Amino acid sequence: xxxxxTGKVLRVNLSTGKSSVEPLNMDWARKYLGxxxxxxRYMFDELxxxxxxxxxxxxxxxxxxxxxxxxxxxxxxxxxxxxAPLTGIICDSxxxxxxxxxxxYAGYDGIIIEGKSPKPVYVLIRDSRVELLDAGRIWGKDVxxxxxxxxxWWGDDAKVVAIGPAGExxxxxxxxxxxxxxxxxxxxxxxxxxxxxxxxxxVKGTGAVEVADPKGLxxxxxxxxxxxLVGNPDQAQWFAWKGGEGTIxxxxxxxxxxxxxxxxxxxGAFEDKKSIDSAQVKKIAKKAKACFSCxxxxxxxxxxxxxxYKGTMVGSFEYExxxxxxxxxxxxxxxxxxxxxxxxNNYGMDTISAGNTIAWAMDxxxxxxxxxxxxxxxxxxxxxxxxxxxxxxxxxxxEGLGNILAEGTARASRQIGKGSEEFAMQVKGMELxxxxxxxxxxxxxxxxxxxxxxxHRRAHPMFAALTGGWxxxxxxxxxxxxxxxxxxxxxxxxxHWQAYRFSTGxxxxxxxxTAWGLQDLVSVCTGWPETADWRKIGERIINTYRMCSVRxxxxxxxxxxPPILFKNKVAGPAKDAIIDPKDFEYMLNDYYRIRGWDxxxxxxxxxxxxxxxxxxxxxxRG
Amino acid sequence: xxxxxxxxxxxxxxxxxxxxxxxxxxxxTFKPSASRVKVKVNSREAIFTPQVCMNCEVCPPIEVxxxxxxxxxxxxxxxxxxxxxxxxxxxxxxxxPYNAISFEAGGNEVIVCDRCGGDPECVKICFPxxxxxxxxxxxxxx
Numbered sequence: 001x002x003x004x005x006t007g008k009v010l011r012v013n014l015s016t017g018k019s020s021v022e023p024l025n026m027d028w029a030r031k032y033l034g035x036x037x038x039x040x041r042y043m044f045d046e047l048x049x050x051x052x053x054x055x056x057x058x059x060x061x062x063x064x065x066x067x068x069x070x071x072x073x074x075x076x077x078x079x080x081x082x083x084a085p086l087t088g089i090i091c092d093s094x095x096x097x098x099x100x101x102x103x104x105y106a107g108y109d110g111i112i113i114e115g116k117s118p119k120p121v122y123v124l125i126r127d128s129r130v131e132l133l134d135a136g137r138i139w140g141k142d143v144x145x146x147x148x149x150x151x152x153w154w155g156d157d158a159k160v161v162a163i164g165p166a167g168e169x170x171x172x173x174x175x176x177x178x179x180x181x182x183x184x185x186x187x188x189x190x191x192x193x194x195x196x197x198x199x200x201x202x203v204k205g206t207g208a209v210e211v212a213d214p215k216g217l218x219x220x221x222x223x224x225x226x227x228x229l230v231g232n233p234d235q236a237q238w239f240a241w242k243g244g245e246g247t248i249x250x251x252x253x254x255x256x257x258x259x260x261x262x263x264x265x266x267x268g269a270f271e272d273k274k275s276i277d278s279a280q281v282k283k284i285a286k287k288a289k290a291c292f293s294c295x296x297x298x299x300x301x302x303x304x305x306x307x308x309y310k311g312t313m314v315g316s317f318e319y320e321x322x323x324x325x326x327x328x329x330x331x332x333x334x335x336x337x338x339x340x341x342x343x344x345n346n347y348g349m350d351t352i353s354a355g356n357t358i359a360w361a362m363d364x365x366x367x368x369x370x371x372x373x374x375x376x377x378x379x380x381x382x383x384x385x386x387x388x389x390x391x392x393x394x395x396x397x398x399e400g401l402g403n404i405l406a407e408g409t410a411r412a413s414r415q416i417g418k419g420s421e422e423f424a425m426q427v428k429g430m431e432l433x434x435x436x437x438x439x440x441x442x443x444x445x446x447x448x449x450x451x452x453x454x455x456h457r458r459a460h461p462m463f464a465a466l467t468g469g470w471x472x473x474x475x476x477x478x479x480x481x482x483x484x485x486x487x488x489x490x491x492x493x494x495x496h497w498q499a500y501r502f503s504t505g506x507x508x509x510x511x512x513x514t515a516w517g518l519q520d521l522v523s524v525c526t527g528w529p530e531t532a533d534w535r536k537i538g539e540r541i542i543n544t545y546r547m548c549s550v551r552x553x554x555x556x557x558x559x560x561x562p563p564i565l566f567k568n569k570v571a572g573p574a575k576d577a578i579i580d581p582k583d584f585e586y587m588l589n590d591y592y593r594i595r596g597w598d599x600x601x602x603x604x605x606x607x608x609x610x611x612x613x614x615x616x617x618x619x620x621r622g
Numbered sequence: 623x624x625x626x627x628x629x630x631x632x633x634x635x636x637x638x639x640x641x642x643x644x645x646x647x648x649x650x651t652f653k654p655s656a657s658r659v660k661v662k663v664n665s666r667e668a669i670f671t672p673q674v675c676m677n678c679e680v681c682p683p684i685e686v687x688x689x690x691x692x693x694x695x696x697x698x699x700x701x702x703x704x705x706x707x708x709x710x711x712x713x714x715x716x717x718x719p720y721n722a723i724s725f726e727a728g729g730n731e732v733i734v735c736d737r738c739g740g741d742p743e744c745v746k747i748c749f750p751x752x753x754x755x756x757x758x759x760x761x762x763x764x
Contacts, residue, residue: 070652071642098638098663105654127727144666156664179665206727208645208653218646222747230749241635241750287668290637295749297635301668315665 002210004066004525005029010108010130012123014196015056015115019130024109030528031612034065034109036092037503037541039081043090044544044616046112049551053083053188054170054195056116062103062201065505066531069104069209069292071221072521073229074510076100076292079502080161084187085195086172086353086408087429087453090548091187094502095161096291097179102159105205117197122162124154125203135199140165142346143177144313150202162200163190164348166396170194171406173353173431177345181315182291182299185350186455187430188408212527220517220524225295228516238296238509240288245278246298247319247509250434252277254323257466258573259439261328261432263382264359265425265564268436269572272332276322280334285317291507298509302338309339317341320456323434324355329362330382339389347396353408354395356431358388360409360424361401369418376400423564427454428554437561438570438577440465442479442487445587448559449491449601451545457508459494461487484583488590496538503541540611542595543603547616556601559588626699626758627659627735627742629672634752636663636670640744647743649729656726658735659744659753672752674744675700675722675735683714683723698737699758708732 001007005024012019025042032038039061051057060082067075078100084091103111106125113123120135138146143164150160159178166174167190174190175183193199211217229235236242237249251273254260258268270276281300290297302314317338325331325340344351364370365380372379376394378387378401394402404412409431413424425432430453437444439462446459465481477486497514504522511518519532531537546554561579569578592599596607608614641657649656659674677699683692684701691707692714694700701723703714714732715723723734735742745755 071639071646073639097665101654148666156662206653206655208649208651208656208728210651214646214650214652218643225747241633288635289665289668289670290635292638293642294635294637295639295747297637297750303668313666315668 002212003527004070004209004211005109006104006107006209008108010111010125012111012113012130012132013115014113014117014121014132014198017117017132019132029066030531031537031540032544033500033503033522033531033537034068035063035077035079035094035503035505036081037499037537037544039063039079039092039110040090040541040545040548042110042112043081043083044548047083047090051083053085053088054191058083058192058195060113060189060192060196061110062113063110064100064104065503066525067521068505069101070211070525071218071293072506072525073221073225074294074296074507075505076294077502077505077507078103080176080184080189082187082189082192084189084430084452085170085191086188089428089452089552089554090545091189091452093175093184093186093189095176095178095182095184096507097159097182098292099159099161099178099203100505101292102203102205104209105207106203107205107207111201113196113198116195120197120199122150122198122200122202125201127204127206138199139168143348144180144346146200147180150200154202155204158202158204160200160202162348163193164346164396166347166349166406167191167194169396169398169406171349171395171398172408172411173350173357174348175350177348179315180313181345183345183350185352187452190348211525213524216524217521220520224511224517224521228511229295235296238298240300241297244298245282246300248278248281248300248317248322250319251323253467254434256573257439258570258575258577259436259462260323261434261436262572263330264328264363264423265436265570266363267571268439268574268577270327270332273327275332276326276334276337281317281322284334284338289316294507294510296509304335304338307335309335312339312342314338314341314345320434321351321355324352324359328355328359328434329388331385331388332383333385336385336389340392343389343392343396347393349396352433353431354392356425357395357405357409357412358391360413360420361391361405363423364416364420369416369420370401374401421563422567423562425562427561428558430454432562435462436570438565438579439574440481441484441579441583442491442587444561444565444579444584445487445591446491446494448561448584448588449591451542451549457502458498459491461490461494464490482577484586484590487587488594491591492594495542496535498538499541500534500538503537536611540613543607543611544613544616546597546601546603550602556588556599559601624698624758625740625755626677627674627737627745628754628756629674629676630752630754631669631671633750634661634670634672635750636661636665639747640672640753643743643747647738648733656729656733658733660721660724662721673721674753676720677758678719682717682719686713686717688713698740700737701734702736703732703734705731
């Protein structure tokens, strides 16, 4: 193959212990590229509707993109696709580091894992040699130790993804971790691994990635790196090795505009923001790290060499983690936040859901819904970092209150009741990340219609609405952050760009604008001109995603937000900010209309035909 | 001495773009296993070490090669493999203290940096300047 694909998919059956190699569905590759899009299309066929996410008939798909493993800059990504234990719908979760490229060099565009092993195992892939090996010695071990041991056994060049004790114990927001802290974080993929007795995948590959026009891809990549990345002042934030802030730079604007979640979204600015912001992170950062093929290197590596949490190591210390484990819990001690992040990494838990869940539990405690008796003696007030660390470990072990919280805020609030559902900050069961949508209400639409639940990476109109720039669509229409008009069309466009981008192997922070050449890299790589059409491919992916959800019963009733966002104003700089339910309905109607979906949020047959995927309607089965 | 590749590992971010441009220059494909420069990645401690021929004054691979297939290029000072003589025993790979010699799977050849004939691709793609092309001060001592 000379199109960025190896043309091979590895299928591993954990029940039988057998693996096989099958040809990649090239029709789907042309229509969906790779990673998210291709994975979701595969899973539409692989997963029967209604399947238990944690049952033996559930499956895990791992796909990289056509750009993964090539010289195309900032394109290291691989995606894990599964039915999420947190939400009950299909979810994809993307990771960086080196695993995706290595999988490609080993000869695979993707892996489909099915069945359930009778005992703990891990998958070892060395080019065409694929083995299921006994994981008895690493089962129960934390993620860092597991990774260390696998590298010790198979060489430090083995690339590893692993789960920790939280995944083994089926914590619903447990994740899959690579490179000591980069994660396929969202949705509970770790628990799907755990439910199958699958501890880790280690891969070593020696092969090549062949592309349609290698010389063209090399020249174009060099030009794009020079002009749109290294030479682009708009991208300076991501160059951590040159003093850039990385993601934590977002906190400054968040606090200023008032959308930094503080004390379970009660407030939008944190009085101790200066203790946990990028200036402080830079002081404790040991090193800037890059993922494979990235000239920017936005990751801050943290190692604490003194104090109460001495020895704490976080391989990737990011805005979302710091905000959700920090300001959202009211914790102002950056070193404690690093410790919480390390606990998340080692138990294998999503930092966003973990922080959000602890903040919700603290909110319950402050309101008297949870008592000291419920918490096992912990004084779970906002800001109590010692209690937060202990509670987080209880979640990872499913002990006491931790066992309830390990179910995520949606299930936990249903169990605890007493009005706590109102301020469980989740959409479709997935906890919201670190952008309060009341401050730019289109962000509320973005959360409500996000195919995976409450996530920020499928559309992000907030920056565009507040600063009048950055990100697609901002220059095409006028956005008032507090008015519903025009948000739907921006969210639609951003949905398409994000779905496309996350199906190529490219990162969030690489080529942000459509004018910067990502589509050109893709078509030069694949040699298929139609793969430059990001609108069409993006729209196809979004509609395929929706068809997966529709057959699971998702409809308009689920495309909503936590009630408190419609009832309470957010304290802080944006103090009048609230979402009027009428404005929300306006945006949602507008969104469905632009999409060609009916008033219940179901894609029309006409739309599916237009996208060349009408087969999904036939296979819908309810 | 003329110019050589100097390594400043502290500046390396581990992006491995050097491996990609190297394999493209030598093998016209994207294949890190065909790269003459390798970045050893230690993500746990955030230590990234580019490994490439360091022009050692005494080159252990020359000493150990049973068929005298390794020599030093007079102009650039780097190790050179005579593929006509090489019997693929790989003793040189084990002997090099910088892990600068490797075996290319598929290509079936022992490979080592040739400085791209005096204009190394890896240096040009290394924006953090972990790899630089500069006058060698002293030959490296092992």
